[in-house]
Amino acid sequence: xxxxxxxxxPLSVPxxxxxxxxxxxxxxxxxxxxxxxxxSGKSPELIMFIYSNGDKEDGRFTAQLNKASQYVSLxxxxxxxxxxxxxxxxxxxxxxxxxxxxxxxxKLIIKP
Amino acid sequence: xxxxSQHPSRVICKSGTSVKIECRSLDFQATTMFWYRQFPKxxxxxxxxxxxxxxxxxxxxxxxxxxxxNHASLTLSTLTVTSAHPEDSSxxxxxxxxxxxxxxxxxxxxxxLLVL
Numbered sequence: 001x002x003x004x005x006x007x008x009x010p011l012s013v014p015x016x017x018x019x020x021x022x023x024x025x026x027x028x029x030x031x032x033x034x035x036x037x038x039x040s041g042k043s044p045e046l047i048m049f050i051y052s053n054g055d056k057e058d059g060r061f062t063a064q065l066n067k068a069s070q071y072v073s074l075x076x077x078x079x080x081x082x083x084x085x086x087x088x089x090x091x092x093x094x095x096x097x098x099x100x101x102x103x104x105x106x107k108l109i110i111k112p
Numbered sequence: 113x114x115x116x117s118q119h120p121s122r123v124i125c126k127s128g129t130s131v132k133i134e135c136r137s138l139d140f141q142a143t144t145m146f147w148y149r150q151f152p153k154x155x156x157x158x159x160x161x162x163x164x165x166x167x168x169x170x171x172x173x174x175x176x177x178x179x180x181x182n183h184a185s186l187t188l189s190t191l192t193v194t195s196a197h198p199e200d201s202s203x204x205x206x207x208x209x210x211x212x213x214x215x216x217x218x219x220x221x222x223x224x225l226l227v228l
Contacts (some may be wrong), residue, residue: 031213034216034217036154036219041203042221042222043205043219043220043222044205044219045219046154046216046217046218049216067197088156090217092215097144097161097215098144098146098208098209098211098215098216098217099146099161100217102155102158103155104155105155105210
Protein backbone atom coordinates (compact mmCIF):
# COMPACT_ATOMS: atom_id res chain seq x y z
CA UNK A 1 0.00 0.00 0.00
CA UNK A 2 1.57 3.24 -1.15
CA UNK A 3 1.17 5.91 1.47
CA UNK A 4 1.75 9.59 2.01
CA UNK A 5 1.91 10.68 5.64
CA UNK A 6 1.36 14.12 7.11
CA UNK A 7 0.86 15.31 10.66
CA UNK A 8 -2.76 16.43 10.82
CA UNK A 9 -1.97 19.31 13.19
CA PRO A 10 -3.14 21.86 13.84
CA LEU A 11 0.24 23.54 13.55
CA SER A 12 0.14 26.95 15.15
CA VAL A 13 2.73 29.52 14.03
CA PRO A 14 2.99 33.20 15.00
CA UNK A 15 2.61 35.76 12.26
CA UNK A 16 5.91 36.59 10.60
CA UNK A 17 7.58 33.31 11.57
CA UNK A 18 8.51 30.40 9.32
CA UNK A 19 5.96 27.62 9.03
CA UNK A 20 7.42 24.19 8.29
CA UNK A 21 5.19 21.46 6.91
CA UNK A 22 6.45 17.92 6.44
CA UNK A 23 5.41 14.91 4.42
CA UNK A 24 6.83 11.41 4.05
CA UNK A 25 6.06 8.88 1.36
CA UNK A 26 6.50 5.14 1.12
CA UNK A 27 7.11 4.46 -2.58
CA UNK A 28 10.73 4.96 -3.67
CA UNK A 29 9.51 5.00 -7.28
CA UNK A 30 7.70 8.28 -6.73
CA UNK A 31 8.76 10.89 -9.19
CA UNK A 32 6.88 14.15 -8.65
CA UNK A 33 5.76 15.87 -5.49
CA UNK A 34 3.10 18.50 -5.02
CA UNK A 35 1.89 20.87 -2.35
CA UNK A 36 -1.70 22.09 -2.46
CA UNK A 37 -3.43 24.57 -0.20
CA UNK A 38 -7.08 24.17 0.72
CA UNK A 39 -9.05 26.85 2.48
CA SER A 40 -12.07 25.76 4.46
CA GLY A 41 -15.01 25.13 2.14
CA LYS A 42 -12.92 25.55 -1.01
CA SER A 43 -11.21 23.18 -3.41
CA PRO A 44 -7.43 22.60 -3.35
CA GLU A 45 -5.14 24.93 -5.26
CA LEU A 46 -1.64 24.09 -6.40
CA ILE A 47 1.17 25.92 -4.61
CA MET A 48 4.26 24.18 -5.88
CA PHE A 49 5.64 21.03 -7.39
CA ILE A 50 9.13 19.61 -7.13
CA TYR A 51 10.82 16.61 -8.68
CA SER A 52 14.54 17.11 -8.11
CA ASN A 53 16.38 16.68 -4.84
CA GLY A 54 17.07 19.95 -3.08
CA ASP A 55 15.19 23.18 -2.65
CA LYS A 56 12.81 25.02 -4.94
CA GLU A 57 11.77 28.54 -4.06
CA ASP A 58 8.76 30.52 -5.21
CA GLY A 59 8.19 33.77 -3.39
CA ARG A 60 7.62 33.06 0.30
CA PHE A 61 7.34 29.33 -0.36
CA THR A 62 10.20 26.82 -0.48
CA ALA A 63 9.71 23.15 -1.24
CA GLN A 64 12.43 20.75 -0.15
CA LEU A 65 12.82 17.22 -1.45
CA ASN A 66 15.03 14.45 -0.08
CA LYS A 67 14.45 11.26 -2.05
CA ALA A 68 16.95 9.23 -0.02
CA SER A 69 14.99 9.90 3.15
CA GLN A 70 11.66 9.94 1.32
CA TYR A 71 10.41 13.21 2.62
CA VAL A 72 9.26 16.46 1.16
CA SER A 73 8.64 19.65 3.07
CA LEU A 74 7.14 23.08 2.51
CA UNK A 75 8.48 26.18 4.22
CA UNK A 76 6.43 29.35 4.36
CA UNK A 77 8.47 32.43 5.26
CA UNK A 78 6.97 35.54 6.83
CA UNK A 79 3.75 33.68 7.60
CA UNK A 80 0.56 35.67 7.23
CA UNK A 81 -2.91 35.01 8.70
CA UNK A 82 -4.07 34.42 5.11
CA UNK A 83 -1.77 31.39 5.00
CA UNK A 84 -4.04 29.66 7.51
CA UNK A 85 -5.37 26.66 5.64
CA UNK A 86 -4.94 22.92 5.24
CA UNK A 87 -1.87 21.96 3.24
CA UNK A 88 -2.03 18.76 1.23
CA UNK A 89 1.00 16.81 0.09
CA UNK A 90 0.58 14.65 -3.02
CA UNK A 91 2.92 12.27 -4.78
CA UNK A 92 2.94 10.97 -8.34
CA UNK A 93 4.51 7.72 -9.35
CA UNK A 94 6.75 7.37 -12.36
CA UNK A 95 4.73 7.38 -15.59
CA UNK A 96 1.48 8.01 -13.74
CA UNK A 97 -1.32 9.47 -15.79
CA UNK A 98 -1.79 12.48 -13.52
CA UNK A 99 -2.98 10.21 -10.70
CA UNK A 100 -1.74 11.29 -7.28
CA UNK A 101 -1.45 9.67 -3.88
CA UNK A 102 -2.67 12.15 -1.28
CA UNK A 103 -1.72 12.86 2.28
CA UNK A 104 -4.51 13.70 4.71
CA UNK A 105 -3.30 17.26 5.08
CA UNK A 106 -1.87 19.46 7.83
CA LYS A 107 -3.99 22.24 9.23
CA LEU A 108 -1.91 25.40 9.64
CA ILE A 109 -3.00 28.29 11.84
CA ILE A 110 -1.11 31.58 11.70
CA LYS A 111 -1.73 33.59 14.85
CA PRO A 112 -1.69 37.40 14.50
CA UNK B 113 -1.84 25.77 -15.43
CA UNK B 114 -5.34 24.72 -16.34
CA UNK B 115 -8.68 26.39 -15.69
CA UNK B 116 -11.43 24.08 -14.54
CA SER B 117 -15.06 24.97 -13.97
CA GLN B 118 -17.83 23.07 -12.25
CA HIS B 119 -21.56 23.49 -12.38
CA PRO B 120 -23.58 23.82 -10.26
CA SER B 121 -21.61 25.18 -7.34
CA ARG B 122 -24.31 24.20 -4.90
CA VAL B 123 -27.36 21.98 -5.16
CA ILE B 124 -30.09 20.94 -2.77
CA CYS B 125 -32.31 18.05 -3.74
CA LYS B 126 -34.82 15.67 -2.31
CA SER B 127 -33.91 12.12 -1.41
CA GLY B 128 -34.37 9.78 -4.36
CA THR B 129 -33.67 12.29 -7.09
CA SER B 130 -30.65 12.31 -9.40
CA VAL B 131 -28.16 15.13 -9.64
CA LYS B 132 -25.76 15.83 -12.49
CA ILE B 133 -22.53 17.73 -11.92
CA GLU B 134 -20.53 19.07 -14.86
CA CYS B 135 -16.79 19.55 -14.95
CA ARG B 136 -15.22 21.51 -17.78
CA SER B 137 -11.60 21.99 -18.69
CA LEU B 138 -11.62 25.47 -20.20
CA ASP B 139 -8.14 25.77 -21.65
CA PHE B 140 -6.77 22.27 -21.81
CA GLN B 141 -7.88 19.15 -23.62
CA ALA B 142 -8.14 16.64 -20.83
CA THR B 143 -8.01 12.97 -21.67
CA THR B 144 -8.21 12.25 -17.97
CA MET B 145 -10.27 13.88 -15.26
CA PHE B 146 -10.68 12.88 -11.64
CA TRP B 147 -13.69 12.99 -9.34
CA TYR B 148 -13.22 13.40 -5.61
CA ARG B 149 -15.53 13.57 -2.64
CA GLN B 150 -14.79 15.31 0.62
CA PHE B 151 -16.87 15.07 3.77
CA PRO B 152 -16.59 17.85 6.38
CA LYS B 153 -13.24 17.93 8.16
CA UNK B 154 -12.04 14.88 6.24
CA UNK B 155 -9.45 14.43 3.54
CA UNK B 156 -10.00 14.15 -0.19
CA UNK B 157 -11.24 10.78 -1.37
CA UNK B 158 -10.73 9.81 -4.98
CA UNK B 159 -13.93 8.33 -6.35
CA UNK B 160 -13.06 7.62 -9.94
CA UNK B 161 -10.83 8.42 -12.86
CA UNK B 162 -12.68 9.59 -15.91
CA UNK B 163 -11.17 8.75 -19.28
CA UNK B 164 -12.34 10.41 -22.48
CA UNK B 165 -14.08 7.96 -24.76
CA UNK B 166 -13.88 4.99 -22.41
CA UNK B 167 -15.33 3.72 -19.18
CA UNK B 168 -14.37 5.36 -15.94
CA UNK B 169 -12.21 3.55 -13.42
CA UNK B 170 -13.80 3.49 -9.98
CA UNK B 171 -12.02 3.24 -6.66
CA UNK B 172 -12.77 0.36 -4.36
CA UNK B 173 -16.01 0.86 -2.49
CA UNK B 174 -17.48 3.38 -4.94
CA UNK B 175 -20.62 2.11 -6.64
CA UNK B 176 -20.38 2.65 -10.37
CA UNK B 177 -24.13 2.29 -10.86
CA UNK B 178 -24.79 5.00 -8.32
CA UNK B 179 -22.14 7.45 -9.45
CA UNK B 180 -22.38 7.56 -13.23
CA UNK B 181 -19.49 9.20 -15.01
CA ASN B 182 -19.50 10.29 -18.61
CA HIS B 183 -16.45 11.79 -20.30
CA ALA B 184 -17.75 12.31 -23.79
CA SER B 185 -15.36 15.04 -24.91
CA LEU B 186 -11.89 16.34 -24.12
CA THR B 187 -13.35 19.26 -22.21
CA LEU B 188 -16.34 17.85 -20.36
CA SER B 189 -16.89 15.15 -17.78
CA THR B 190 -20.12 14.67 -15.85
CA LEU B 191 -20.88 12.92 -12.59
CA THR B 192 -24.46 11.88 -11.95
CA VAL B 193 -25.43 10.90 -8.44
CA THR B 194 -28.40 8.63 -8.97
CA SER B 195 -31.15 8.19 -6.39
CA ALA B 196 -29.34 10.47 -3.98
CA HIS B 197 -29.71 9.95 -0.25
CA PRO B 198 -28.74 12.15 2.68
CA GLU B 199 -25.51 10.20 3.17
CA ASP B 200 -24.45 11.33 -0.32
CA SER B 201 -24.38 14.93 0.91
CA SER B 202 -20.79 16.03 0.42
CA UNK B 203 -18.40 18.31 -1.44
CA UNK B 204 -17.72 16.90 -4.91
CA UNK B 205 -14.63 18.15 -6.68
CA UNK B 206 -13.27 17.39 -10.13
CA UNK B 207 -9.74 17.87 -11.34
CA UNK B 208 -7.96 17.66 -14.61
CA UNK B 209 -4.43 17.44 -15.84
CA UNK B 210 -2.50 20.56 -16.73
CA UNK B 211 0.65 21.54 -18.51
CA UNK B 212 2.74 23.04 -15.71
CA UNK B 213 5.86 20.90 -15.51
CA UNK B 214 5.18 17.32 -14.39
CA UNK B 215 1.71 15.96 -14.79
CA UNK B 216 -0.27 18.17 -12.45
CA UNK B 217 -3.87 18.13 -11.30
CA UNK B 218 -5.86 21.34 -11.27
CA UNK B 219 -9.12 21.44 -9.40
CA UNK B 220 -12.51 22.85 -10.16
CA UNK B 221 -14.20 24.99 -7.51
CA UNK B 222 -16.30 22.08 -6.27
CA UNK B 223 -20.01 21.33 -5.95
CA UNK B 224 -21.67 21.19 -2.58
CA LEU B 225 -24.51 18.68 -2.58
CA LEU B 226 -27.13 18.58 0.13
CA VAL B 227 -29.71 15.82 -0.03
CA LEU B 228 -32.76 16.35 2.16
